[in-house]
Amino acid sequence: MSPRWCLPLLCLALASCSKLENPGNVTANEAATRAPRADGDHMVSINVADAPRPVAPPAERADRPWPAAWLENGQAWISCSTDYAADPGDGEPLPGLERAQLEQALQPCVERGLLRVRYSGKINPGFAELSWRLAVVAEQLGIHKRILDLDSSGGQVESAIVAGDAIGESGWTIWIREGSICHSACVFVLAAGDNRLVSGKVGIHRMMRISSKATSRAELNRELQEVYDNVKDYLQRNGVAVGVADLMMTVPNRSLRLLSAGELRQFGLDGTNAVQDDLERIKQMRACGDDFVRRKDAFLVAFDQQCKREGAELEAVNACGQSLKKEYGFPDEVCPSDSPLSEIDVATLPPAPGDSADADAAMEAPGAPGATSTAERQRDAGALPES
Template identity: 45%
Template sequence: MRQAGQAIGRGVAGVLALLLAACGPAPTPVSRMPVTLGDQAVTTLPIGNEPQPQPVDDLTSTQWPPAQVDRGRAQVSCERDDADDAPRTLQSLEFYPLFDAMTGCESTGLVRLHYSGRIDGGFTELMRRVSAMAERMDLPERLLDIDSPGGHVEEAIRAGDILAASKWTVRVQEQANCLSACVLVLAAADDRIARGNVGVHRLMRDRSNATSRAELNDELRNVNRMVRDYFERHGVALAVADLMMTVPNRRLRLLTADELDEYGLVGRNAAQDDLERIVIRRKCGEDFMRRRDAFQRQYEARCGIEDRPWEDVTRCGLELREAYGFPDAKCPDETPLADAERRLHLEDARVARLAQEAAAEAAAAEAEKLEGDAVAASTPPATTRTAR
């Protein structure tokens, strides 16, 4: 993690002075057609008003410097959806408060973070610390539900690289927005699910000194190059960077479902998929890859991975695996659905334990009732005297 942080710092060292902001009222998510913000122009925030979390280079100890979720709202849960688990609001990001908030996730193997607010230094620190804790607690499934109007591009790049190194899935749920700088966060995830609005517009430099288009272009050239490099390493079409230079700042271009797919902003991250294929082929061989690809095609076609509960999807996939020679004895960890299978076993064990506890409580209550009935039956009725 320390090396990743240093690499991120070196990659943006030349543009730290360019804090880009894209903040403004989010449109009501009723359409994916381009909308006009009208008089509610997207504006920048002045430098210096942002909380500056103390950077953490070493998260291997329990002595983490103080940090708070000062802007935005962050909640953590150990289930995929709110219906299955009540989220816990995060305030302190020190080691023990964060550990306490995520303790229940050890039984599910999953942490879900919901963040609503701007992309800034606080969000980057939130992602750094929750990612580090998830790694320490060996939580293989990591979900980020995000709702953001945008923010600082440099912080979005830092947070995105942290996401990429920590294998997160990012979801833009219905009624949520991921706009402007937030799109960079979405781009870096291993898997991306977008049911709400995803939109971009032209970047703005905070406190620009430009007096001509040529000067403004010079100021933004390095930023555009940085964004393009970022999209390239995360497998996103450079057309998105072009839109971030051409769509007027007072307008917001909402991307259609087809555009999100065409630009590589939904589904499996192509860059991550290529990397995993290279690593797996080197370790497990060409035959393993052929079987894995064939399984994946059938899994996606038959199991309804976007529309069914994850338990049903996982069981469907596990039933398919045997026909393709899985699990593989040589590469058990690379076997498709290996992590999901472990989590399913944990969930089944948890459900069985809860059922046993409920049965024990019911048996104890029944025994107590029978004992009470027996005592009542053995007690002679009270004698009633009639007054004379």
């Protein structure tokens, strides 16, 4: 074959391979959005100079000019409802991170006082910016029931810690719902929630120092030691066992160690944040009384035993909690907003935007005939898997 024909044929072959590897003609932006769902992505630690800024005090964050920021390798949606199975499901796409854009996106949730943010993508500086900006605007608008509905294969350790500190001081419940994942650096974000409800998959592995100049194990260990010390300090202030960091060290970066429901509870990554629970008990003892705290403790034990079964869908877990709260006198008449799982106390909230009166009546009486959801009927019938 003449050499002059080789190059065109090679180009045709490469083009053909490219089509086979990308049968859906996926654009670069689409590929970047889909990529975070892959299992086993790297968890990286970056140079200190490249890390997101530490979280500033709330007043300073609200008053200072907001620099340009955007989501990269991720997407966010805003909803004023806890019902992700109904239309519009995840909610309305968030157009950007400018203050005016966030204020407009959250405005429909003001009357109800409930915000659910669905985030799917990488844990990176854009996500860290999203976390504190949402908290500032939600506080400004008086939206105090806040849910982060998370689906992420991980990303940067430093970004996760900055985002987690913003989440930890601003009152968020974190969901990892069925079909969603929270892997590697995402676990640090999960740790920061006041309450965590997990039905999806949570996995860990070793971090990789992308700026490393190490040429031996000893040098690499010294570089990583400072990062792990920061990680352990972060986990401790969020009531999570530092054993999580130790376990991460044993799992190669290319692998993934999924945590069981029992391990999530053992490590303090599922259910009530232990540190936040201590703070709330002190405040609630004064404001709501001893009886309130005793009933709340008893409810949380029953909720863990009866509702949070491994493999159960989050909708079913929430429905079970709604029904169970009545047995313990919740929502409490004196302290309704301090009642456990107050973010799903739909009976105490105005209708969500677009909800019909009939739909809200059904949600307000989850135990009433004809008002149960599909997940509740499955649970009652024993169709949902036991742990």
